[in-house]
Amino acid sequence: MKIIKNFPNYHESTPLALSIGTFDGVHLGHQSIINQLNTVAQKKNLESAILTFWPHPRTVFSPDDDLKLLNTIEEKTYFLQKHGVQNLFLKEFDADFRNLTGEEFVKQILVERLNIKHLIIGHDHTFGKNKSGDFSLLEKMAPESGFEVEQVEAVDFRDKHISSTQIRNALAAGNVKEANEMLGYVYSVAGKVVHGRKIGRTIGYPTANIAVDQIKLLPKKGAYIVDVFVKGQHLKGMLSIGTNPTVAGEELSVEVYILNFEDDIYGEAISVNFREFLHEEIKFENLEKLVERLDEDKIRTEKFQF
Structure with a gap:
């Protein structure tokens, strides 16, 4: 797996099938996205890629929360590689980046820098300043920007969507068996x-x-x-x-x-x-x-x- 940090001068011509997110825990919901990503990449002769952020955006927006994470950056990298991701883009969640609108993020990062041809996002994913980017914006911009977009449904556990927050809550309650079931490891x-x-x-x-x-x-x-x-x-x-x-x-x-x-x-x-x-x-x-x-x-x- 290739690891590219901050990609200031990244201009590879390799077309990508990409997903965006924090991927904390690389749990069963994330694994569902990655499996679809790898399937699309193989079918369309693209390379699979994940764009994720470090530090976690919540530590930037709410520094007093003392957010603890399911994965260190080393663990997250290990799990993404284990599940077959070919490229990992690690972006620092700095002031310039977090001030990009959803539309600017798509144009300046996804299209101009990363050359995406297929984008997969989770069921509730938003991006850009003030959460101005979502699936409807991507659907609107995709045809004119030369990529396809799809949204993957959530994976449920006991009638609730699996999420990093759900797993953190289970661990905080000592329910390690439940957390392990949602993680898949x-x-x-x-x-x-x-x-x-x-x-x-x-x-x-x-x-x-x-x-x-x-x-x-x-x-x-x-x-x-x-x-x-x-x-x-x-x-x-x-x-x-x-x-x-x-x-x-x-x-x-x-x-x-x-x-x-x-x-x-x-x-x-x-x-x-x-x-x-x-x-x-x-x-x-x-x-x-x-x-x-x-x-x-x-x-x-x-x-x-x-």
Whole structure:
């Protein structure tokens, strides 16, 4: 997959079948668009392409919202490539760009720069200043601009349209199974193993503290069954997101206890897949009560079938 950032001097002659959007999560709805994009590209002898934005437009328009995302830019790139996208245009959502009207965006970016011949958008996609661009504008401009346009219907899950917002809400509620169904894959977080307070090792449950990218959405505070990928190994784990209230913790941490594993992994890259919610974050009376619950969680984790 070719990755083109900001494309200030991009004037390739390659005709494109293109879709536009943030594609946060690259969920089943996005995958439906990509599948249609690849089908059209192959049929019409075009190259498939995605135009997406970084940072997320909402972080520009509503900086106080502290929006967390389902994908880092690296994860999004990985998933788009996995699903067969041939070209990825990464556009910084800067002041000049966000002031383009819908019509200017079509003329200056899509037609003059990117040479699109077929455009596919999602069921509710808008673009341009004050959301002045939509499917009706594209239908009007397409014939005179030399491209075709189509709109892909939403993919539904439990009578609701799948969206990045729906998935964020599910994760915020601890409903990782529901989020995974809408994503079409298992939600994960990754980072390097860093030093923590090392309290876990004193009670027989040493944990690896994961330094997660600040932009990445963490599921609800609590305990989860996860599978762990570290040093080329695939293992079971129990993960905690929280402040460790039993030992008067204050800062939010992501810690995983890896079953049947004793290697020193400080500084190693690690990723975890969220499989099942175990329970809410709990403040126990003492460490003994904490260990009792960890023992119960361990039994459930050992029995869990990935």
